Amino acid sequence: MCGIVGAVAQRDVAEILVEGLRRLEYRGYDSAGVAVVDSESNLTRVRRLGKVQELADAVNEQHVAGGTGIAHTRWATHGEPSEANAHPHMSGDIAVVHNGIIENHEELRELLTGRGYVFTSQTDTEVIAHLVEWELRTSASLIEALQKTAKQLEGAYGTVAVDRKDPSRIVVARSGSPIVIGLGVGENFLASDQLALLNVTRRFIYLEEGDIAEITRREVSIFDAEGNAVEREEHESNAEHDAGDKGKYRHFMQKEIFEQPTALISTMEGRLSADSVITNAIGVKAEEILSKVEHVQIIACGTSYNSGMAARYWFESIAGVSCDVEIASEFRYRKFVTRPNSLLVTLSQSGETADTLAALRLAKEKGYMAAMTICNVAGSSLVRESDFAFMTRAGTEIGVASTKAFTTQLAAMLMMVVSIGRLQGRVDQAQETEIVKALHELPTAIEKALAFDKEIEALAPDFADKHHTLFLGRGEYYPIAMEASLKLKEISYIHAEAYAAGELKHGPLALIDADMPVVVVAPNNDLLEKLKSNVEEVRARGGLLYVFADEEAGFEGDENMKIIKMPHVSEIIAPIFYTVPMQLLSYHIALIKGTDVDQPRNLAKAVTVE
Numbered sequence: 001m002c003g004i005v006g007a008v009a010q011r012d013v014a015e016i017l018v019e020g021l022r023r024l025e026y027r028g029y030d031s032a033g034v035a036v037v038d039s040e041s042n043l044t045r046v047r048r049l050g051k052v053q054e055l056a057d058a059v060n061e062q063h064v065a066g067g068t069g070i071a072h073t074r075w076a077t078h079g080e081p082s083e084a085n086a087h088p089h090m091s092g093d094i095a096v097v098h099n100g101i102i103e104n105h106e107e108l109r110e111l112l113t114g115r116g117y118v119f120t121s122q123t124d125t126e127v128i129a130h131l132v133e134w135e136l137r138t139s140a141s142l143i144e145a146l147q148k149t150a151k152q153l154e155g156a157y158g159t160v161a162v163d164r165k166d167p168s169r170i171v172v173a174r175s176g177s178p179i180v181i182g183l184g185v186g187e188n189f190l191a192s193d194q195l196a197l198l199n200v201t202r203r204f205i206y207l208e209e210g211d212i213a214e215i216t217r218r219e220v221s222i223f224d225a226e227g228n229a230v231e232r233e234e235h236e237s238n239a240e241h242d243a244g245d246k247g248k249y250r251h252f253m254q255k256e257i258f259e260q261p262t263a264l265i266s267t268m269e270g271r272l273s274a275d276s277v278i279t280n281a282i283g284v285k286a287e288e289i290l291s292k293v294e295h296v297q298i299i300a301c302g303t304s305y306n307s308g309m310a311a312r313y314w315f316e317s318i319a320g321v322s323c324d325v326e327i328a329s330e331f332r333y334r335k336f337v338t339r340p341n342s343l344l345v346t347l348s349q350s351g352e353t354a355d356t357l358a359a360l361r362l363a364k365e366k367g368y369m370a371a372m373t374i375c376n377v378a379g380s381s382l383v384r385e386s387d388f389a390f391m392t393r394a395g396t397e398i399g400v401a402s403t404k405a406f407t408t409q410l411a412a413m414l415m416m417v418v419s420i421g422r423l424q425g426r427v428d429q430a431q432e433t434e435i436v437k438a439l440h441e442l443p444t445a446i447e448k449a450l451a452f453d454k455e456i457e458a459l460a461p462d463f464a465d466k467h468h469t470l471f472l473g474r475g476e477y478y479p480i481a482m483e484a485s486l487k488l489k490e491i492s493y494i495h496a497e498a499y500a501a502g503e504l505k506h507g508p509l510a511l512i513d514a515d516m517p518v519v520v521v522a523p524n525n526d527l528l529e530k531l532k533s534n535v536e537e538v539r540a541r542g543g544l545l546y547v548f549a550d551e552e553a554g555f556e557g558d559e560n561m562k563i564i565k566m567p568h569v570s571e572i573i574a575p576i577f578y579t580v581p582m583q584l585l586s587y588h589i590a591l592i593k594g595t596d597v598d599q600p601r602n603l604a605k606a607v608t609v610e
């Protein structure tokens with residue numbers, strides 16, 4: 001949620017800051033702002049409601065210049081999206097940007113009002129600006145003022161401050177919201193995500209929980225929560241340089257849907273031989289842990305939760321270990337029983353989802369044998385705080401609607417399932433060979449699904465004028481239907497629901513009429529006949545059906561039932577395969593609706609607040 005960029009350089013940094021915000025815009029896009037200080041201590045603050053482009057235009061018009069600056073793109077939590085609530089917030093000479101939530105902001109606001117500070121926004125951030133200003137009065141340095149401030153803040157945050165009177169440095173604190181420092185030559189940077197800085201550096205230091213740092217052109221000094229000077233390891237990023245570029249595609253989401261064959265190839269590279277999964281490639285401790293695991297507890301949110309729900313079928317039917325999947329925000333607030341030899345698996349594209357991270361931290365105290373994460377962002381909090389990480393290597397995902405993260409998570413979990421099954425004697429070589437062969441075929445199968453783009457585009461107008469859509473599936477296709485419904489509501493704003501098709505007659509059948517399209521995911525598996533009965537239940541009540549069916553499934557269409565005949569693919573990879581037409585359908589419906597596909601209203605890519 002929200003994006004932060006900061007820079008201290010000899011050159012003008014306004015352009016670097018704005019470009020950084022553009023790259024972070026997927027994190028929040030209600031409003032944006034910069035504060036830039038030149039060597040004469042002139043501070044210019046520019047804030048705009050709306051997209052980063054609005055800010056970029058204003059920064060250009062005003063010829064904002066200076067070598068030190070901080071910038072922010074906002075996803076509103078406290079206070080509506082408005083220019084007054086946009087960051088940076090100021091108190092005297094101090095400018096501050098902030099990600100996260102200050103939970104005790106009301107009490108601090110009262111305290112600061114008593115000291116004579118006047119609040120000009122409804123945000124929780126403004127208390128940080130005033131606190132730093134107050135503490136600086138009795139501190140030897142800006143960093144000391146921030147250290148004193150941090151001790152008074154409750155909640156999860158990443159915050160950055162600059163003092164107009166001393167443009168040679170910026171200070172930053174990390175407590176629950178990621179901050180990365182980018183190292184340059186004679187200039188240094190910081191951001192909430194390294195993506196923001198990839199055009200200026202590839203060398204990064206990740207701040208750890210509680211760290212507070214001071215950045216000047218030549219030096220980065222880091223202190224832990226106790227105020228001790230600490231060294232943090234430097235990392236060289238190999239993230240894609242052009243991740244911020246849509247290339248030939250109209251939207252990042254479209255690009256990311258079409259990138260799935262290559263994302264899957266990367267995810268599987270070095271992890272599969274011709275006939276086996278190379279378990280050691282899953283993680284250093286993988287073989288030892290997976291051979292003992294008796295239960296898998298998956299924790300995730302949103303799309304990642306849906307992929308866990310789909311993989312649960314594999315964990316139980318192939319690996320023979322019990323598997324529970326729970327939404328992180330529920331798990332973290334209930335009393336749960338940890339099963340013996342239970343492996344905690346967090347699933348996350350970003351690795352920064354606040355609820356998932358909190359669930360991991362809680363679970364680490366609750367006797368799980370180990371905590372594993374399946375994640376797409378190297379160096380993210382989940383990766384650093386888990387015992388071992390299985391990286392999905394999907395490449396940067398920018399569209400708020402998650403696509404390639406979902407399919408690569410499924411591929412990763414299928415490899416993990418095969419490893420557990422083999423290590424525990426439940427998957428023999430013949431079965432492993434069959435699954436690995438299917439995995440090798442997966443990128444080609446996804447290409448075949450993508451080839452349905454035009455056919456699916458032609459269906460989209462039937463949905464675009466409707467207010468609701470129902471998605472049906474059985475078995476592991478029920479979570480695929482859940483994911484399809486999440487995609488549709490998220491980017492087209494059409495209300496959508498997913499049902500396990502067998503559950504239809506227990507209530508949702510009452511909704512069926514000619515105004516509610518019903519999309520059915522119908523592979524040719526052993527539940528096909530059951531599914532056909534469910535389709536008949538809808539058909540008999542005048543429902544409008546769109547059946548994505550295996551070409552051999554034997555469906556016959558009519559005016560109320562369109563059949564989209566999909567090529568037959570191996571049953572094991574079919575849930576991944578059928579995800580793709582669902583993504584394309586949502587995408588094309590959203591195009592007709594004219595929504596902001598990559599940055600749908602009210603959402604943000606990485607949900608780093610509760």
Ligand code: M6R
Binds near residue numbers: 304347349351352605
């Ligand atoms: O980064 P994560 O996978 O942890 O994110 C979880 C959800 O916030 C995310 O999947 C969200 O539901 C997407 N917008 C769905 O497309």
